[in-house]
Amino acid sequence: MKINDTLPLEYSTEENSNKVFGFWIFLGAEIALFSTLFAVYFTLWNRTGSGPSGSELFELNGVLWETFLLLTSSFTCGLAIHAMRLNLKKPMMIFFGLTLLMGLGFLGIEISEFVTYVQDGATLQTSAFLSSLFVLLGTHGLHVSMGFLWGAGIMLQIKRHGITPETANKSFIFSLYWHFLDVVWIFIFSFVYLKGLM
């Protein structure tokens, strides 16, 4: 394995730099995926049938907490990568741990919100608006859940092997993914919740 010392660890081999580049392209595909889901939502958002509309359903309190947790977790994720570049294993693990805990908190609120919706009689089957809402939020939530498992797996690997070109590469790619989910959430927050509450 040829290691180029002039580059950050996560880019230091050809394989690593290919992986980072490949992941950027994957994020491009993810943008297309979420764009389509948003397009579906915008098409259907006022087609509520006999079910409730967004303004009847949404409550800002939980959503604000979700937003706060996810945005902060993105910040700690950035700090983890910063620590990684300084080769500080322990702070990196702590910041990653915080990131994942906040991700878990986000998921907890989202799930309890879904439960409330369903208890209020607003299910996936109720109306086109609710179908598109659940699928858009659910896809994002599924991404966060997968991210949680993935991040936990990477933390175990760092614990076992330390900060190596391989684990650094994985961590960096994970951070790209986590930031991306944050960006998607900002769109959900603005165009689903805030617009829906108006």
Next chain:
Amino acid sequence: MKWSEFFVTGEPMIYGAMVSIVLVSLAILVGLTYFKKWGYLWREWLTTVDHKRIGVMYIIAALIMLFRGGIDALMMRTQLAAPEMKFLDAQHYNEVFTTHGVIMILFMAMPFVIGIMNVVIPLQIGARDVAFPRLNAVSFWMFFAGAMLFNISFVIGGSPDAGWSAYFPLASLEFSPTVGNNFYSLALQISGVGTLMTGINFIVTILKMRAPGMKLMRMPMFTWSVLITNVIIVFAFPVLTVALALMMFDRIFGSQFFTMSNGGMDMLWANLFWVWGHPEVYIVVLPAFGIFSDIISTFSKKNLYGYKSMVVSMLAIMLLSFLVWAHHFYTMGAGAMVNGFFSITTMAIAVPTGVKIFNWLFTLRKGKISFTTPMLYAMGFIPIFTIGGVTGVMLAMASADYQYHNTMFLVAHFHYVLIPGTVFGVLAGMHYWFPKIFGFRLNEKLGKSAFWLIIVGFNVAFMPLFFLGLQGMTRRQYTYSESTGFGPLNMIATVGAFVLAIGFVVLVYNFYWSFRHSPRNEGGDPWDARTLEWSTPSPVPVYNFARVPEVHEQDAYWYSKKKNVPLYSGEYESIHMPNNSGQPFILGIVMFLLGFFLVFSWFIPAIIMGVVTVIMLAWRSFERDHGYHISAKEVMATENKLRGDSV
């Protein structure tokens, strides 16, 4: 659920198919055991991560699917041969045209194109493999799992029957209550994810792994076309992913996306489907354009005319391909502004396509043309594709389209585009690159006979459909009365279809004949060709290039041959190679089962398979696999053997 609902019953032809599936499977199992080939199959093929072998598997799968889809086509043509035929009933006919369309586009054209990409691209850019070899194997097995899931639908559960475009509300649970369209959404989903990963893999490969000196504007035209195709894949396939997921939610979980009540919007499906579907057409056509460019240049002994305009026109086609989707449903009633916009963008595609046609013609001009089999396909392609293109412009005009919409005219049009544009392309490419992989050429005489049967059969089969369409015969109608007067032209078309089928039989017989009798030892460059792949020995060793080539010009190998500039210099070094892995194959099986369980709404086994998938992803993440090295000495020994000590 009763067994009689699980298996398709009551159709003598399907009983026949079941028996033959069981017999063929048994024959394969017994054959593998008798010849002790299980280990060979597992080590050399099922676990391979070598792009050449993955490419060959894609092409074999595509050829099998070509025959499956071809038999569907012959069944339809038999049913339509004469008025009031009783060969298929309406339901069976619906299933047959649906599976014909899906299989030919998604499980024949796509894997054939991707197979050729796999075989050729790393060789053409001077790379030792694709960027992510393991992911490449995952892509293949995902495709294969999807293809098999789709194909078992006709004996288990029943085939989808709402057309290959599966329009709602027809494809909804209300109007298509069998599991057929569940097969559609899940099989396409699984293979679509595989295709998306291929797209990412090849973009990275082409942009990051080219040999030193191969700037973007020195790439062979096929490489360019594949790069652009993969960009389309990465941006179009997520739309299909979403559309199919919503379809699955509607059909299996009772959501209201495309339903007729509770706010659902059926035309949303048509829009999503074609936002993917029209770019998809270019995904299968652009690589063929690249193949033709390379072949025409090679067999005219000239460099490609208008290289830059070729690239620019493909980029233009890429952008326009995302802006034309609504031309598939002008009759939806979206209004004059929308139809006008999509009319103009659709007609605009004719411009870059026309540029390419003229470039090929100018490449031929004053060239020293040799009419080999691949060149014949390229020569056949130009006029036939032009007919397809011109009728496409006719269909592009929204007001006129109200007359042509959903008639046989449309059927004739897209076959006139896709068969020369894609099928001729991949067949030409297969004949052209065959010696690179296997070390011998396909027989020219048989190849040319197959070509003439195919091209004559094709025109006889599809030209009458233009006239039938203009006379008012609609697509997807399973029978017609004698008083319509459609009989004679339909009979001609059916005869043509059978000639076409004979052509394909000859084509496959050619594999057998050439495998037995073709001369070996023709060297690495039997066509006197121009690009890097021909500078390697045939068959190509597993590491592709013993030394990394140095590129100075377009058509690097031609330049090196004419100017006597060596492509390779320096000492042999040890080569790093990826290890084989059984995981992609196992993941394919898991995906197949996951899809199968979801089709029948068996949620508990489906959830188990989902958990297994996550475990496999984690397993892969924790795996420490750094590949192996082939030593410099070993490389030198292999090269000396393959090249006869001459280099």
